[in-house]
Each structure stands twice: as structure tokens, then as C-alpha cells.
Amino acid sequence: MRTLIYLGLVLSILCSCKNEQHSTTTLKAGVSEEMAMYRSSQISDVHYNLSFNIPAELKETIPSQLLLNFNVEQLQEPVILDFKEETSKIKSISINGKNATILHKKEHIILPKEHLITGKNTVTIAFIAGELSLNRNEDYLYTLLVPDRARTLFPCFDQPNIKARYTLNITAPKDWQVLCGTKEINSTSKGDYIEYKFDTSDQMSTYLFSFVAGKFKSVSKKPDNMEMSMLYRETDTTKIEYSLDSIFDLHQQSLSFLEDYTSYPFPFQKMDYAAIPGFQYGGMEHVGAIQYRESSLFLDEGATANKKLSRAKLIAHETSHMWFGDLVTMNWFNDVWMKEVFANFMADKIMNPAFPNIDHQLAFMITHYPNAYGEDRTLGTNPIRQKLDNLNNAGSLYGSIIYNKAPIMMRQLETVLGKEAFKEGIQEYIETFAFKNAEWGELIEILDKKSSTDIIAWSSIWVNNSSRPIFNDEITYDDNDKITSFTLTQTAEDSSEHAWSQAFDILFIYPDSSKTLSVQMTDATYQIKEAIGLPKPISIVYNSNAEGYGVFPLQEKDLDLIPTLDNQVARGYSYINIYENMLNGTINPSAAIQLFSKGLNTEKNELLINLISRYTTSVFWKYLTEEQRAF
Structure with a gap:
């Protein structure tokens, strides 16, 4: 079907080209999935030779040239390049040594098949670099091309599953530094400018291509067996002296862990980075030339443990992307969440042990659960893995489900498989x-072979469907108040037939003791046999380890006990569960706010104080009547 759609698209283009009137209706702006999938079978062995001549003056344009080599596997249709810029910026096109008419419509350059051959083709395009994603300042610039913005800079096949090699030449003012994903071969002085020539890169997707140029300071260190370099503009000497060694050491710590965990050596030619003032994100995992927000890297002696942990995890996150995203890349951006959840997952593994005084389970819970629930309880929620028809819409994929529910899912997946089987599966993947490129389903097939659990079915519920489970309990006692049965049931909040397979703890509270029961929920109903014969507890705290996902049973009579729980994870999740139960109508808002008020008066943990404060504000202004607020 995709091939037929694409055939119709290009036939229309061909017909219109003969009439010197190009289609404006069938050729879509952006990069459609249909075109991308067809093009990935049509094109191979892509090599971009790019030259950018950067002027000293910000107001001047950047003359550029592309020498593009690629193989055409079959020549039934024209080849379509992506270039989201004005046609006037395309100065000339040569196809296999012959000048060609510029055919540029709907953000695409059309290369007619009569100019192409089966096998290797060479296309030369002189153009003015687009500046939508070329972040230019008076004395520095940097590219940021994720998810589909390479086509705003230069003509390309802007999709993740056409990986290519890059050879880059940059001419820049002589007092500028230049950094890209490969090592410099040589540089030549040309008056007030220097021409830098770089080696050919490893294969990478277009969104990972980058360069940084400008007035930067440069430092190189070799914390282990690989030298790394960093560009930066920070001027605070105290921060520089305090931070530089740590920045390099944290990168090396991450590299060493990942090489061991994945059983795959660092895959690229080098590992450099640039610290950029006002960078849009915390970091971006460009191959061999990671970009960071400068303020995230440079700290001073007064930095808190949480700030240091945040920096450490940012570095571990971006380093993890070298394997998860850069080496193995999603086939299409509907799986963009994969690289993000793996980078966070690995960052936790790498850096949490280095900060033993921080309660990482508590921090994970407060970071992810309220946000995931806030999205997943709504009618507009979406699965972790979504459909994407055009890369123009890739921005719609980012949100609380990807960044907050997906990490919860990943922890459960590792629990189901066991840590060693999970690790072995990742190494095979x-x-x-x-x-190459991979889809989530291909990873799941690998993991499924390493587990007695049906991981494919497990993934279908967690990843391909939205919503969350609502749990209910039924407990019976004998005449001596001993438990005779304990049944836990789950139903999907959206009334579907889904049953989430997951593991979590239940805490039985007694007057002078407590007991933890482990639940391995695999179906809609679960009999907790371990509870049979136990005395009746004064209270039950569900999901006390904050590993499970859903809304758990809660009774108003137990609320006063929550602030007295010694375990701050159990205490914190109980506050979250109270809020969710209140929204579902099982807890009265006035009872909830009384508990939150009590918690604020007794709580010592800063993270929990902030959590309770948010809930108190929400309940007070949204769910209490004017009379209740006055009281």
C-alpha cells in the first residue's frame, strides 16, 4: 500500500514536470511516513560531502555546497530530497555531471529519473544554508537538527532510517574554533579565515549531524584511554577550576559503565562536547560532539548534592545515547521514546550509586508518578508508542507519557525479565x-526469548495501549481476625479489557510492627496467598515501594496513619494515592486536605513537602466549596 501511494505521488510529479507545472497537492510538506518508508528501500550508501563558508558578519548569508553520493536500488521513480527553504536559496543542481533544472516544491527537491542511473549517483547542489536551525550569534553558532530540521539547513534525506556518512569542510573566521562529529584532518589559513577539513564520519541519521563554530575556549583531557575535548565560553574562573575535571571524569565513568553493560565498545571515532550558553535543552546527543547547556555543566563549590546529581545524570544520559539512539536508532520517530527512556534508565544505573545519601526511589517516584497519572487519567491520554504520519508532527509525541510513564514501564520490564536476562537481551539488541535502525517490537522479540512470561503480550498492554488500572481488594477474616482470603482485582480506567502484569509491594501495618508482601500481578485477579493466616492489620498501604502503576485501594479511616509511616517512599506514594483516589471520588476532598495539612506540619523531607504543597493547593482551589475554604 505504501508503495502504491508513493507511486501515485511521483507519477503525478512526473506528469506535472512534463507540463512544466509541478504538483502542489499530492506532494506533501514535511517528511511523510509513506515517502520515508519507500525512500529507505529506494536509496542506500548515502554520503554527504558538505562545505559551509561562515562569514564574520552575522547579517551575511552562508554560501554552501553539497556533493551527494548515493545508490539507487531501483529506478522506477524519481528521487526526492528534502529542503525546507526558499527556492531562491538553491543556486544550481548538477546530476551525474550534467546541469539540471531546479525542481523545488513543497519543501522537496525532485531529481527526475531520466537524470539518474541504477547504482551510484552523484548530485552537486550549490545553496545558501538555511538558518531556521542554525543558531547564529555574533561570535558563535551551532546546529540543532532534531527531529526533522536537517532539511532546514541543507538538502538531504531527512529521516532516521537512511543513515549516511558525512565529510565536512568549514571555513570560519580565524579566531573561531570548530567542532563536529569527526576529527580534524587539516586546516589551511586563507587570509582572515581558516578552512577546516574533517575526516569522514561513521554512519548516522541526519538529526545527529552537527557542528559548532565560534569564539570558544578549548580544553582536552584523557581521564582514561581516550582523549576528549570540550569547547566552552564560561568566564567564571572559580566554576571552571571546580568543574572541568569533574565533567571529564563523569563522561569517562559513563563510558566505562556502558561499554561493560552493553558488551560493545564505544562505537564512534571520538567523544567531544561543547558547552553552549542558553542552549535549548539540557543536552543533545550529537555523534562525537555532544552539546550541553553551559550552566548545567559548570557548578561551583556551593552546588547542592541534587545539582551535582542532576549534572551527573545529564552527562550519563547523553553518553548513553551514543549506544541508545546513535548506534542503534529508531526506524521512525514513533519510537523516539525508546532512546529517551533507555538514556534515563542507564543514567540512573550509572550515577545513582555515586550518590548514596540521596533517596533515588523517592526522587524517581515524585518525578514520574504525578506527571504520568496527570496525563493518563485524562480522556486525551495516549499510548507510550504512538503513530506518526509525518515528521512535521514529531513534536506532538513528546510529553508526560513518554518521559514519565515510559520509565515506570521500563523498570517493570526489567523486573519481569530479571536483571541478568534483561542485560543479556540489551547486549543482543x-x-x-x-x-542500523530498530523498532520497539524487534527488541521485544529478543527479550521474549529470554523469559517464560509472554513479553510480547506484556508489551502490548504497557506500550501500545493507554490508561491505567484501578485496583480493588476483597479480604475475609475468621472469628479470630485471621485472614482467610485476600483477592486483588484490577480493571482498566478506560473500561477496556486490559490487565497490566506488574510487581509491587503491600505493607501490612500492626500496632508495633509491619510486614511486607510482594505481589506479582499477572492477570485481572490475583490471590495473595502469602496473606492467609496473618492477623488483621490496622492498616494496609498499597504499592509501598512505588514500583506499581495504577490507583490502589484506600479507606478514609486509614488516612491519619499515613504521616506516621517511617518509610518515606511508602509515605510519599500514599499521598499520591490519596490524591488520585480523591479525583476518582473514593476520598472526600475535605478529608484529603485535612491529611495534606497534617502532612505539611509533620513532614521533614523537602521533596515530600513540595509534593504535598502542590496537592494542597490543587485541592483547596479546585475541589473545595467557598464555605469549605472559609472554614
Whole structure:
């Protein structure tokens, strides 16, 4: 079907080209999935030779040239390049040594098949670099091309599953530094400018191509067996002296862990980075040339442990992307969440042990659960893995489900498989798809072979469907108040037939003791046999380890006990569960705010105080009547 759609698209283009009137209706702006999937089978062995001549003056344009080599596997249709710029910026096109008419419509350059051959083709395009994603300042610039913005800079096949090699030449003012994903071969002085020539890169997707140029300071260090370099503009000497060694050491710590965990050596030619003032994100995982927000890296002696942990995890996150995203890349941006959840997952593994005084389970819970629930309880919620028809719409994929529910899912997946089986599966995945593209389902097939659990079915519920489970309990006692049965049931909040397979703890509270029961929920109903014969507890705290996902049973009579719980994770999740139960109508808002008020008066943990404060504000202004607020 995709091929037929694409055939119709290009036939229309051909017909219109003969009449010197190009289609404006069938050729879509952006990069459609249909075109991308067809093009990935049509094109191979892509090599971009790019030259950018950067002027000293910000107001001047950047003359550029592309020498593009690629193989055409079959020549039934024209080849379509992506270039989201004005046609006037395309100065000339040569196809296999012959000048060609510029055919540029709906953000695409059309290369007619009569100018192409089966096998290797060479296209030369002189153009003015687009500046939508070329972040230019008076004395520095940097590219940021994720998710589909490479086509705003230069003509390309702007989709993740056409990986290519890059050879870059940059001419820049002589007092500028230049950094890209490969090592410099040589530089030549040309008056007030220097021409830098770089080696050919490893294969990468277009969104990972980058360069940084400008007035930067440069430092190189070799914390282990690989030298790394960093560009930066920070001027605070105290921060520089305090931070530089730590920045390099944290990168090396991350590299060493990942090489061991994945059983795959660092996959690229170098590992450099640039600290950029006002960078849009915390970091971006460009191959061999990671970009960071400068303020995230440079700290001073007064930095708190949480700030240091945040920096450490940012570095571990971006380093993890070298394997998860850069080496193995999603086939299409509907799986963009994969690289993000793996980078966060690995960052936790790498850096949490280095900060033993921080309650990482509590921080994970407060970071992810309220936000995931806030999205997943709504009618507009979406699955972790979504459909994407055009890369123009890739921005719609980012949100609380990807960044907050997906990490919860990943922890459950590791629990279901066991840590060793999960690790072995990841190693096989990396080895199988190195320098290639993969879909989530292909990883799941690998993991499924390593578990007695049906991981494919498990993934379908967690990843391909939205909503969350609502749990209910039924407990019976004998005449001596001993438990005779304990049944836990789950139903999907959206009334579907889904049953989430997941593990979590239940805490029984007694007057002078407590007991933890582990639940391995695999179906809609679960009999907790371990509870049979136990005395009746004064209270039950569900999901006391904050590993499970859903809304758990809660009774108003137990609320006063929550602030007295010694375990701050159990205490914190109980506050979250109270709020969710209140929204579902099982807890009265006035009872909830009384508890939150009590918690604020007794709580010592800063993270929990902030959590309770948010809930108190929400309940007070949204769910209490004017009379209740006055009282």
C-alpha cells in the first residue's frame, strides 16, 4: 500500500514536470511516513560531502555546497530530497555531471529519473544554508537538527532510517574554533579565515549531524584511554577550576559503565562536547560532539548534592545515547521514546550509586508518578508508542507519557525479565542492530526469548495501549481476625479489557510492627496467598515501594496513619494515592486536605513537602466549596 501511494505521488510529479507545472497537492510538506518508508528501500550508501563558508558578519548569508553520493536500488521513480527553504536559496543542481533544472516544491527537491542511473549517483547542489536551525550569534553558532530540521539547513534525506556518512569542510573566521562529529584532518589559513577539513564520519541519521563554530575556549583531557575535548565560553574562573575535571571524569565513568553493560565498545571515532550558553535543552546527543547547556555543566563549590546529581545524570544520559539512539536508532520517530527512556534508565544505573545519601526511589517516584497519572487519567491520554504520519508532527509525541510513564514501564520490564536476562537481551539488541535502525517490537522479540512470561503480550498492554488500572481488594477474616482470603482485582480506567502484569509491594501495618508482601500481578485477579493466616492489620498501604502503576485501594479511616509511616517512599506514594483516589471520588476532598495539612506540619523531607504543597493547593482551589475554604 505504501508503495502504491508513493507511486501515485511521483507519477503525478512526473506528469506535472512534463507540463512544466509541478504538483502542489499530492506532494506533501514535511517528511511523510509513506515517502520515508519507500525512500529507505529506494536509496542506500548515502554520503554527504558538505562545505559551509561562515562569514564574520552575522547579517551575511552562508554560501554552501553539497556533493551527494548515493545508490539507487531501483529506478522506477524519481528521487526526492528534502529542503525546507526558499527556492531562491538553491543556486544550481548538477546530476551525474550534467546541469539540471531546479525542481523545488513543497519543501522537496525532485531529481527526475531520466537524470539518474541504477547504482551510484552523484548530485552537486550549490545553496545558501538555511538558518531556521542554525543558531547564529555574533561570535558563535551551532546546529540543532532534531527531529526533522536537517532539511532546514541543507538538502538531504531527512529521516532516521537512511543513515549516511558525512565529510565536512568549514571555513570560519580565524579566531573561531570548530567542532563536529569527526576529527580534524587539516586546516589551511586563507587570509582572515581558516578552512577546516574533517575526516569522514561513521554512519548516522541526519538529526545527529552537527557542528559548532565560534569564539570558544578549548580544553582536552584523557581521564582514561581516550582523549576528549570540550569547547566552552564560561568566564567564571572559580566554576571552571571546580568543574572541568569533574565533567571529564563523569563522561569517562559513563563510558566505562556502558561499554561493560552493553558488551560493545564505544562505537564512534571520538567523544567531544561543547558547552553552549542558553542552549535549548539540557543536552543533545550529537555523534562525537555532544552539546550541553553551559550552566548545567559548570557548578561551583556551593552546588547542592541534587545539582551535582542532576549534572551527573545529564552527562550519563547523553553518553548513553551514543549506544541508545546513535548506534542503534529508531526506524521512525514513533519510537523516539525508546532512546529517551533507555538514556534515563542507564543514567540512573550509572550515577545513582555515586550518590548514596540521596533517596533515588523517592526522587524517581515524585518525578514520574504525578506527571504520568496527570496525563493518563485524562480522556486525551495516549499510548507510550504512538503513530506518526509525518515528521512535521514529531513534536506532538513528546510529553508526560513518554518521559514519565515510559520509565515506570521500563523498570517493570526489567523486573519481569530479571536483571541478568534483561542485560543479556540489551547486549543482543545492540550487537544485532549496531549502525542500523530498530523498532520497539524487534527488541521485544529478543527479550521474549529470554523469559517464560509472554513479553510480547506484556508489551502490548504497557506500550501500545493507554490508561491505567484501578485496583480493588476483597479480604475475609475468621472469628479470630485471621485472614482467610485476600483477592486483588484490577480493571482498566478506560473500561477496556486490559490487565497490566506488574510487581509491587503491600505493607501490612500492626500496632508495633509491619510486614511486607510482594505481589506479582499477572492477570485481572490475583490471590495473595502469602496473606492467609496473618492477623488483621490496622492498616494496609498499597504499592509501598512505588514500583506499581495504577490507583490502589484506600479507606478514609486509614488516612491519619499515613504521616506516621517511617518509610518515606511508602509515605510519599500514599499521598499520591490519596490524591488520585480523591479525583476518582473514593476520598472526600475535605478529608484529603485535612491529611495534606497534617502532612505539611509533620513532614521533614523537602521533596515530600513540595509534593504535598502542590496537592494542597490543587485541592483547596479546585475541589473545595467557598464555605469549605472559609472554614
